[in-house]
Amino acid sequence: MNELPATQSLRCKLNLLLTKEQEEAVRRTALAYRNALNHASTVAFVGGKISQDMKLQRLVYQDLREWFGLPAQMACNVPRQVAAAYKTLWERAKSGAAHKAKG
Numbered sequence: 001m002n003e004l005p006a007t008q009s010l011r012c013k014l015n016l017l018l019t020k021e022q023e024e025a026v027r028r029t030a031l032a033y034r035n036a037l038n039h040a041s042t043v044a045f046v047g048g049k050i051s052q053d054m055k056l057q058r059l060v061y062q063d064l065r066e067w068f069g070l071p072a073q074m075a076c077n078v079p080r081q082v083a084a085a086y087k088t089l090w091e092r093a094k095s096g097a098a099h100k101a102k103g
Contacts, residue, residue, distance in 0.1 A: 032069055033068075036064045036075070037078055037082060039060065039064070040060045040064070040078050040082040043060050044082050044083065044086055049089075050083065050086065051083050051084075051086040051087040051090055053079050053083035055083075056079035056083050057079040057080070060079055061079070064079075
């Protein structure tokens with residue numbers, strides 16, 4: 001029998017020592033990313049709760065770059081993260097419906 005190797009997670013908490021300018025840049029980037037997530041989520045919801053990341057990326061990529069000023073990597077991560085969230089919600093809804101049907 002083939003056994004899969006155990007996986008291990010490691011979390012680190014960092015305390016960044018930033019200048020005021022760097023702190024403001026990080027704050028602006030985080031705000032832009034959050035707003036981009038909200039925009040992509042709205043597009044996904046209006047589009048029928050899209051859970052396919054490439055489909056969602058085609059719909060929002062240009063907006064994320066132009067409206068929110070995100071760099072390319074972040075603009076690719078946003079639709080992936082939103083699509084994954086919708087996929088998880090769909091799976092939970094299906095699972096809940098199956099449990100309800102069983103009683």
